[in-house]
Amino acid sequence: MALSAEESGRLAALLSGNAERVTQRWTEIIAGSLRGRLSQAELRRQVQDLHHAIVSTGEQGAIDLPAENATELRATLSELSRGRARQGFSATETAISIFALKDVVAELVEEAGGDNKLRDYVAYSGLIDELGLFTFESFVRTRESLIADQAEQLLELSTPVVKLWEGVVAVPLVGTLDSARAQVVMERLLQTLVDTGSPYAIIDITGVPAVDTQVAQHILKTVVAARLMGADCIISGIRPQIAQTIVALGIEFGDIATKASLADALRHVLRLTGVETARRQPRRDA
Amino acid sequence: MERVPILKIGDILLVSIQLDMSDQTAVQLQEDLAERIVATGCHGVIIDITALDIVDSFVGRMLSTIASISKVLDAETVVVGMRPAVAITLVELGLSLNGIRTALNVERGMELIAAARADEHEYQLDDDPDAETATP
Amino acid sequence: MTAGVDLGPQAQAIRSDEDVVRVRQLVRAVAVAVKLSLVDQTKVVTAASELARNTLVYGGGGSVEVTTVDNGRRRGVQIVFVDSGPGIPDLDLAFTDGYTTGGGLGLGLSGARRLVDDFHIDTSAETGTRITVTKWSR
Numbered sequence: 001m002a003l004s005a006e007e008s009g010r011l012a013a014l015l016s017g018n019a020e021r022v023t024q025r026w027t028e029i030i031a032g033s034l035r036g037r038l039s040q041a042e043l044r045r046q047v048q049d050l051h052h053a054i055v056s057t058g059e060q061g062a063i064d065l066p067a068e069n070a071t072e073l074r075a076t077l078s079e080l081s082r083g084r085a086r087q088g089f090s091a092t093e094t095a096i097s098i099f100a101l102k103d104v105v106a107e108l109v110e111e112a113g114g115d116n117k118l119r120d121y122v123a124y125s126g127l128i129d130e131l132g133l134f135t136f137e138s139f140v141r142t143r144e145s146l147i148a149d150q151a152e153q154l155l156e157l158s159t160p161v162v163k164l165w166e167g168v169v170a171v172p173l174v175g176t177l178d179s180a181r182a183q184v185v186m187e188r189l190l191q192t193l194v195d196t197g198s199p200y201a202i203i204d205i206t207g208v209p210a211v212d213t214q215v216a217q218h219i220l221k222t223v224v225a226a227r228l229m230g231a232d233c234i235i236s237g238i239r240p241q242i243a244q245t246i247v248a249l250g251i252e253f254g255d256i257a258t259k260a261s262l263a264d265a266l267r268h269v270l271r272l273t274g275v276e277t278a279r280r281q282p283r284r285d286a
Numbered sequence: 287m288e289r290v291p292i293l294k295i296g297d298i299l300l301v302s303i304q305l306d307m308s309d310q311t312a313v314q315l316q317e318d319l320a321e322r323i324v325a326t327g328c329h330g331v332i333i334d335i336t337a338l339d340i341v342d343s344f345v346g347r348m349l350s351t352i353a354s355i356s357k358v359l360d361a362e363t364v365v366v367g368m369r370p371a372v373a374i375t376l377v378e379l380g381l382s383l384n385g386i387r388t389a390l391n392v393e394r395g396m397e398l399i400a401a402a403r404a405d406e407h408e409y410q411l412d413d414d415p416d417a418e419t420a421t422p
Numbered sequence: 423m424t425a426g427v428d429l430g431p432q433a434q435a436i437r438s439d440e441d442v443v444r445v446r447q448l449v450r451a452v453a454v455a456v457k458l459s460l461v462d463q464t465k466v467v468t469a470a471s472e473l474a475r476n477t478l479v480y481g482g483g484g485s486v487e488v489t490t491v492d493n494g495r496r497r498g499v500q501i502v503f504v505d506s507g508p509g510i511p512d513l514d515l516a517f518t519d520g521y522t523t524g525g526g527l528g529l530g531l532s533g534a535r536r537l538v539d540d541f542h543i544d545t546s547a548e549t550g551t552r553i554t555v556t557k558w559s560r
Contacts, residue, residue, distance in 0.1 A: 180560075187461060190370035197390050225373035230366065230388035230395075306446060308439040309475070340446065340464055342471040343529045371464040379468060379533035380519055 002064035007123050012058030014108050015051060022104050023047050029100035034093060046083075046097070049076050065130055077131060078138040085142035094139045098132040152184075159185045161192040168200045168269050169193065170262065174207030182218035189222065193231045200272070201226060202265045206237030216251045223256050232272075234258070236265035290315045292322050298330040298399060299323065299361075300392070304337045312348045319352055323359045330399035331356050334392055336367030346381045353386045362402045364388065366395040431489040436477045436503075445474040445486050449501060452488050456497040458559050466499055466557040469534040473503050473553055476530050481505025481551055491556060498539070498558035506550035513545065 003011065015022055026047045031040060053076040057063050064070060077098070084094040102125055109121045159181070164170045171189050189201055203219060205211070211219075223233040236259040238246070246253065259265040287310055293300045299322055301315065319331065333349065335341065341349075353363040364387045376383070387402075389395040434448055435441060449470040453463040470486075477484040484505030491500045510516045517532045535541045540556040 183461075187370060187374070190373065193390060194370060197394065199390060199394060221374070221377045224382075225370070225377045228373040228376055228383060228388055229368045229370065230364075230390045230398075306443050308443050310439045339450070340468045340471060342468050342475075343533060344471075344475060369464075371461045374461050375464045375468050375537065378465060378536050379472075380529050380536070381533070 005062040008058040008063040012055045016055045025104045033096045081135045081139040082142045169198045170202040172204045177215045186222035200269045201233045204237045204262045234265045302334040331363040332395045364395040442474045465537040469537040472530040472534040477505045481507030496558045500556045503553045509545040509547045
């Protein structure tokens with residue numbers, strides 16, 4: 001519900017004319033609902049920011065939240081809800097910080113009187129609802145991104161990429177691999193190859209109880225991607241059931257090296273690097 | 287149009303692609319490289335794509351063509367420094383870069399060229415195509 | 423964080439090689455703004471590069487529009503390629519890996535489709551070709 005330019009002007013005048021009182025009342029109402037979990041000084045500063053944003057937007061013309069001229073107002077609202085979300089306040093507690101303005105505006109409109117007071121109050125109230133909903137939306141978004149960040153941290157914890165030898169890294173995969181996790185592991189593996197300059201990688205799936213087509217595809221794609229980057233992958237620890245699944249699903253492992261155990265895989269790689277060194281210095285053998 | 291510089295280091299030509307190339311720049315590089323291989327008699331070409339944030343089918347084809355041309359001119363081409371995201375994308379795109387040697391970085395690329403040259407040298411000495419498998 | 427701030431639609435003509443580079447840069451900027459992962463950024467920019475080149479080579483030039491989209495749960499990049507060229511007579515054939523009429527690798531259309539989440543194509547000899555692709559954040 002956007003306000004007309006005239007209504008916006010009146011609201012701005014109303015709020016700025018009673019600036020001290022508005023911030024005072026507004027802060028009090030919020031403080032009551034938050035029960036002292038935020039200092040008065042900080043609350044007051046937030047309220048002043050909001051007050052300033054609404055007044056300055058209103059003075060420029062119609063207050064229309066999605067519009068260009070409301071950028072500052074949107075930024076102030078998002079900042080408030082981000083702060084609340086991070087500090088662990090509930091959605092209601094966050095929304096109240098905005099809805100509290102209604103009570104203040106109601107008092108002011110009542111005192112100001114005039115023929116339009118009801119219509120004005122309905123319009124202002126509609127705007128405050130919109131501001132509240134916007135705050136609620138950005139609160140939810142912040143919470144979602146917090147949760148996503150935590151999920152990612154958890155993924156990283158559960159998928160270590162370790163250096164086994166000079167030029168050899170390994171990922172011991174443990175537990176069920178879903179598509180999302182497989183993707184994260186594979187990206188990390190490839191990045192580790194670059195960071196450590198290792199031309200060999202061992203993907204050990206001893207701890208993986210089952211693979212489906214998608215996961216197998218992810219592993220295969222990683223092996224091909226590693227090759228494009230100039231590194232070789234060896235897959236080790238394929239259990240009998242998984243070998244059967246792979247064959248039953250018709251997944252072609254092609255010329256990808258597979259070894260029974262991590263130890264076999266490491267031996268294989270060391271032999272490969274050994275052969276390479278021997279080949280580079282043929283005279284030493286002779 | 288911008289041009290990609292080609293540096294000569296010993297027996298190797300080093301091309302480090304630092305810009306988002308237009309197709310024309312890519313074709314120009316292909317021509318410049320062929321000329322430089324002949325002019326310098328170098329036997330190795332390293333194309334460093336560390337700075338490239340994407341490789342599409344056009345650039346992929348250019349890399350393949352450069353590898354083939356340099357092969358004809360008796361030079362070994364190694365593409366180095368492909369980023370993980372680029373490699374994953376190429377796999378999805380279906381581009382396999384057949385016939386191109388790759389290495390993680392310039393240093394590994396130089397080792398690869400040296401090894402390839404040494405192999406060739408060895409084959410010439412023994413004149414035996416099975417030499418590789420016969421060596422312990 | 424720029425949550426809630428929407429970049430408006432951004433248009434770019436495709437008339438030359440350099441324009442294809444500009445399309446890549448534009449798509450990259452928008453993909454970064456909607457916080458696609460690095461791999462997804464790379465995929466969508468690569469797809470845009472393929473399709474922009476198709477617009478130039480087969481469509482005889484055209485234009486592209488890049489917008490951010492939001493389905494409530496996720497944000498994404500939407501790219502629309504428009505040309506008024508001769509259209510694509512046989513779509514099935516055009517989507518076959520390795521098929522080409524332009525001397526390329528024949529991976530442009532089919533490859534680009536694999537790199538994005540949504541792919542929609544309208545083509546006819548009268549109106550030309552319009553391709554809409556979308557890549558969503560995870």
